[in-house]
Every structure is written in C-alpha cells, then in structure tokens.
Amino acid sequence: xxxxxxxxxxxxxxxxxxxxxxxxxxxxxxxxxxxxxxxxxxxxxxxxxxxxxxxxxxxxxxxxxxxxxxxxxxxxxxxxxxxxxxxxxxxxxxxxxxxxxxxxxxxxxxxxxxxxxxxxxxxxxxxxxxxxxxxxxxxxxxxxxxxxxxxxxxxxxxxxxxxxxxxxxxxxxxxxxxxxxxxxxxxxxxxxxxxxxxxxxxxxxxxxxxxxxxxxxxxxxxxxxxxxxxxxxxxxxxxxxxxxxxxxxxxxxxxxxxxxxxxxxxxxxxxxxxxxxxxxxxxxxxxxxxxxxxxxxxxxxxxxxxxxxxxxxxxxxxxxxxxxxxxxxxxxxxxxxxxxxxxxxxxxxxxxxxxxxxxxxxxxxxxxxxxxxxxxxxxxxxxxxxxxxxxxxxxxxxxxxxxxxxxxxxxxxxxxxxxxxxxxxxxxxxxxxxxxxxxxxxxxxxxxxxxxxxxxxxxxxxxxxxxxxxxxxxxxxxxxxxxxxxxxxxxxxxxxxxxxxxxxxxxxxxxxxxxxxxxxxxxxxxxxxxxxxxxxxxxxxxxxxxxxxxxxxxxxxxxxxxxxxxxxxxxxxxxxxxx
Numbered sequence: 001x002x003x004x005x006x007x008x009x010x011x012x013x014x015x016x017x018x019x020x021x022x023x024x025x026x027x028x029x030x031x032x033x034x035x036x037x038x039x040x041x042x043x044x045x046x047x048x049x050x051x052x053x054x055x056x057x058x059x060x061x062x063x064x065x066x067x068x069x070x071x072x073x074x075x076x077x078x079x080x081x082x083x084x085x086x087x088x089x090x091x092x093x094x095x096x097x098x099x100x101x102x103x104x105x106x107x108x109x110x111x112x113x114x115x116x117x118x119x120x121x122x123x124x125x126x127x128x129x130x131x132x133x134x135x136x137x138x139x140x141x142x143x144x145x146x147x148x149x150x151x152x153x154x155x156x157x158x159x160x161x162x163x164x165x166x167x168x169x170x171x172x173x174x175x176x177x178x179x180x181x182x183x184x185x186x187x188x189x190x191x192x193x194x195x196x197x198x199x200x201x202x203x204x205x206x207x208x209x210x211x212x213x214x215x216x217x218x219x220x221x222x223x224x225x226x227x228x229x230x231x232x233x234x235x236x237x238x239x240x241x242x243x244x245x246x247x248x249x250x251x252x253x254x255x256x257x258x259x260x261x262x263x264x265x266x267x268x269x270x271x272x273x274x275x276x277x278x279x280x281x282x283x284x285x286x287x288x289x290x291x292x293x294x295x296x297x298x299x300x301x302x303x304x305x306x307x308x309x310x311x312x313x314x315x316x317x318x319x320x321x322x323x324x325x326x327x328x329x330x331x332x333x334x335x336x337x338x339x340x341x342x343x344x345x346x347x348x349x350x351x352x353x354x355x356x357x358x359x360x361x362x363x364x365x366x367x368x369x370x371x372x373x374x375x376x377x378x379x380x381x382x383x384x385x386x387x388x389x390x391x392x393x394x395x396x397x398x399x400x401x402x403x404x405x406x407x408x409x410x411x412x413x414x415x416x417x418x419x420x421x422x423x424x425x426x427x428x429x430x431x432x433x434x435x436x437x438x439x440x441x442x443x444x445x446x447x448x449x450x451x452x453x454x455x456x457x458x459x460x461x462x463x464x465x466x467x468x469x470x471x472x473x474x475x476x477x478x479x480x481x482x483x484x485x486x487x488x489x490x491x492x493x494x495x496x497x498x499x500x501x502x503x504x505x506x507x508x509x510x511x512x513x514x515x516x517x518x519x520x521x522x523x524x525x526x527x528x529x530x531x532x533x534x535x536x537x538x539x540x541x542x543x544x545x546x547x548x549x550x551x552x553x554x555x556x557x558x559x560x561x562x563x564x565x566x567x568x569x570x571x572x573x574x575x576x577x578x579x
Contacts, residue, residue, distance in 0.1 A: 019327060030049065148202065184336050198241060212246070368520055398457065404459055539579065
C-alpha cells in the first residue's frame with residue numbers, strides 16, 4: 001500500500017481529531033521515548049502508550065538487518081494494538097552513517113566532511129545514511145550536530161562540521177536535505193535532528209555539558225544561524241543540549257526553546273531531550289520550557305510518566321503545553337506516513353554497505369584529507385622499492401573511525417566491511433611494503449616511511465581533555481611521538497598521517513616530517529587515504545578549524561579560532577596544500 005500524501009490542512013485536521021480523543025495517559029505516552037531493552041517490557045509499549053523507541057549502546061535487536069526490522073515490527077504491533085493505534089517512531093544515533101550496524105557504510109565524521117567544504121557530497125552522504133537507517137528499521141536519526149566548537153578540549157569536536165558559522169550553515173542544510181529527502185513520507189527518508197540546542201560547543205574550557213557564558217548578541221551572531229537555516233529547511237526535530245547557558249540549563253531554558261526557537265524562528269517540529277533530560281535538568285521545568293519528547297532511559301521511564309502526570313493534575317504543567325507537545329509529535333508521524341505504513345520492509349536491506357554507497361564514502365575520505373606540509377615527498381611513487389608503514393592506526397578500521405562506530409565509544413578492532421590505510425597502500429604499491437606496527441624495525445633504507453598516529457576512539461565526555469575522565473591530551477602520546485622520532489631521526493623520508501577527532505598540538509612532528517596530513521576520522525574506507533598519498537587523487541581538503549601551535553593557546557576558555565584574534569594559530573582556518 002502506498003503512503004497517502006497528506007496536505008498540511010488534512011494533517012492538522014487528523015491531529016486535532018486524534019488529540020481530542022486522547023486521555024492524559026495516552027498523551028504522556030506519546031511524549032515518551034525509551035530503549036527497546038532494559039527500560040521497558042514489550043507489554044509497556046501498549047499499556048504505557050509509548051511514542052518512540054531509541055536504539056543505542058546495549059543489546060542488539062538481532063544479528064541481521066531482517067532481524068532488526070522484525071524486532072521493531074514486533075514492537076510496532078504492540079503500539080498498534082492500543083485503543084487509538086498510534087504507531088511508534090524509531091530513532092538512532094546515525095552520526096556518520098548508520099554507525100550502529102556493523103557492515104554499514106561509515107563516512108568521515110563531520111569534522112572531515114567540513115574539511116571537504118562540499119555541500120553536494122554532504123547531502124549524498126546523508127541520503128545514504130537515511131537509506132541504510134531505514135534498511136535497519138529506523139525513521140528518525142539524531143543528526144546532524146551543528147555545534148560551533150570553540151575549544152579542541154571538547155570531546156565532541158569531531159561531531160561538528162567547523163568553527164565557521166557560515167560553513168556550518170551550508171553543510172547543515174545539505175545534511176538535513178539528504179536525510180529528509182524531497183518528502184518525509186518517502187520510504188527512503190528519515191526525520192533529521194539538529195543538535196544540541198544551544199551552546200554545546202562553546203562551553204568554558206571545552207567541558208561537555210558544562211557552562212556556556214555568552215551574551216545573546218554573540219549567541220545570535222555565531223550559534224543560532226545554523227539552526228535558523230535548518231528550521232527554514234523544515235528540519236523535523238531539535239535536540240536540547242546538556243550545557244547551561246549563562247546559568248540556566250538548556251533543557252529548562254524557556255526563552256530560547258519556546259520564545260526564540262518555536263516562536264521567533266517558527267520551528268514546528270519536535271524538541272526532544274537528550275539522555276535522561278527529565279531527571280537531570282529540572283523534571284517538569286523541562287516540559288514547561290518547551291521540550292516535547294523525553295528520552296526516559298536508565299530508570300527515568302516510570303518516574304517521568306508519573307511525575308509529569310502529577311504535574312498536569314496539580315496545574316504545574318498546563319494542559320496546553322501537553323497538547324502542543326503531542327500535536328507536534330502526531331504531526332510528524334502523519335507527515336512521515338507511519339500511520340499508513342507503520343512497518344519496516346525488506347526492500348532496502350540489499351542497499352546496506354553497497355559498492356555504490358562506499359564509492360561516495362571513498363570520495364568523502366579523499367576530499368577530507370588536509371595536506372599541512374610537503375617537502376616534495378608526496379605523492380609517493382607506486383614504484384618505490386620499499387615502503388615502511390608504521391603504527392597500529394594504519395591497520396585498524398576501528399581506530400581510524402573514532403567514536404560512534406559499531407559501539408558508542410567506538411572500537412579498537414577491525415569491523416565488517418571496512419578497509420584500512422595499510423590495505424590501500426598494499427593495493428597500490430608495486431614494491432615491498434613492510435608493516436612495522438610499533439616502530440621497532442630498522443628499515444632505514446626505505447624509500448619512505450608512512451607513520452600513522454593519532455587518538456584512540458572516544459565519544460562525548462570521555463573525550464574531554466581536562467574533564468572528569470581526562471583520558472586524552474592535546475598532543476600525541478609519548479609512544480606515537482617515538483614512532484615519528486624513530487624514522488625521522490634516521491633521515492628516512494617521513495610522511496605523518498594524523499588520525500584524530502580534532503586538531504592536535506603537533507608542531508614538533510610537523511617540523512620533523514617531510515609531509516604531514518590531517519586525515520581526521522575517515523570511517524570505513526581507509527584505503528582511500530592511500531589513493532591520495534600515492535597521487536591517484538590530489539589533495540582537496542581545507543582546515544575546518546584553526547590549527548594550534550602550542551598548548552599555551554588553551555590557557556583561556558577557548559583555543560585559536562575565528563572568534564579570537566588574540567591567538568595566532570600555526571595554520572589558519574581553511575589552510576590546505578595541494579600537489
């Protein structure tokens with residue numbers, strides 16, 4: 001059965017009719033998003049009138065795409081068995097591809113997509129992400145992140161496109177267009193989510209979920225424009241941020257969520273909380289601020305539903321606020337066509353990880369690489385007699401992909417369907433390729449040493465530098481610095497490839513090397529890195545962030561960026577060499 005394309009007037013009539021029939025319990029249920037495991041029993045879908053399911057780190061829905069779809073379809077039948085038969089919508093953190101499914105096409109993280117500056121390519125990648133997400137049973141994705149990072153100490157820098165507001169606007173628009181397609185009701189479209197509203201990347205000292213101190217003039221000039229752009233493009237949802245803005249938690253910031261986002265900017269979609277947003281940021285104050293749907297996870301489910309019901313019955317939360325939230329949710333469900341076609345179907349499953357999709361991802365990798373230095377050592381000649389490849393990052397697709405890849409915190413192992421940088425080098429080089437994983441060899445007669453170094457995967461606060469975890473530094477580890485020393489100090493032509501989710505202080509390594517490449521987090525198509533190193537393709541990428549010269553650049557709240565002219569970076573925003 002084909003989905004019926006409904007007019008705006010028809011949708012509103014259907015929403016109003018359905019809303020008039022709903023009890024308070026049914027309304028609160030629609031405002032509830034839970035995981036498909038642990039938070040609920042499957043019977044809760046019907047008895048608690050759940051509105052949305054999220055898949056995240058934890059038990060998988062199955063082993064194959066068909067099994068994922070079958071699990072979600074089973075939950076959907078529970079929702080449809082209720083008095084009003086309102087279908088579920090299914091959400092997932094598809095940050096750089098459908099990255100929760102092993103075997104999907106994984107694109108460079110947004111910082112790499114920012115380095116391409118190619119809006120058409122960003123839109124293509126988002127379209128593929130939508131298709132592969134639908135193929136695994138999802139119709140709602142929590143991307144793109146359209147933060148403007150101010151400090152590389154923030155553990156989410158790689159989720160954002162750039163420190164540049166105009167570039168972020170352009171690529172955010174492209175991402176939303178790709179995810180949502182021409183029409184939301186299309187079977188290959190998903191609801192996109194702009195996040196995290198607002199100030200997530202501008203917290204003091206780069207602390208995830210910390211305090212953002214910024215006057216409203218600067219907020220409007222620097223942070224709001226990408227949201228204005230995507231709201232004008234019809235983005236379906238906006239996710240509230242963990243941070244506070246000038247002392248007010250963003251989840252409870254009524255002026256920004258209700259007055260500015262929904263009122264002044266005319267946003268008509270769903271404002272969704274982030275993880276445990278209800279219990280963390282003021283409970284019913286979050287609803288009154290304008291958040292429409294709550295991620296009621298990790299113990300929040302019953303306390304949220306019961307707390308909100310008490311709030312309505314006591315008058316703390318106006319029924320008009322509940323009706324506004326539910327109307328927005330129902331509107332998107334009608335617009336998505338899930339009332340007509342509530343179940344996932346198998347037609348898109350063969351599209352997952354196809355050669356055509358990976359071809360686009362390879363292009364994204366090639367265009368994302370930024371050449372910071374080249375003393376005539378690149379491109380490497382395929383006919384060189386001996387090439388030494390150094391570093392565990394050269395032969396590990398998990399390490400090269402970063403966080404939000406197969407697992408929330410990423411992986412330190414190879415995963416299905418991906419190629420590594422070493423794979424690509426071996427495919428192109430005609431002479432001997434030696435892999436010296438830990439720089440313990442002495443092949444100092446090599447024509448070139450390709451040394452791949454960088455960060456291990458992380459996500460969210462785990463990647464903060466100087467934060468609660470404090471597992472990372474602004475520079476290379478001592479071991480990775482030794483890798484560079486081992487060959488550069490022997491006079492071997494040295495090419496350093498940096499795998500990282502942010503610019504790092506690598507001034508010494510740039511000086512030591514004959515060539516230095518910022519490769520960001522390229523995703524599943526590592527072999528595309530080799531294609532550029534060997535000159536099959538030229539470098540195109542430009543720095544989406546200013547590159548720091550020293551750790552002293554971070555003594556203040558922020559590091560070097562377009563908004564702080566007092567700090568001179570080692571390389572400015574949009575620097576990048578070519579052959």
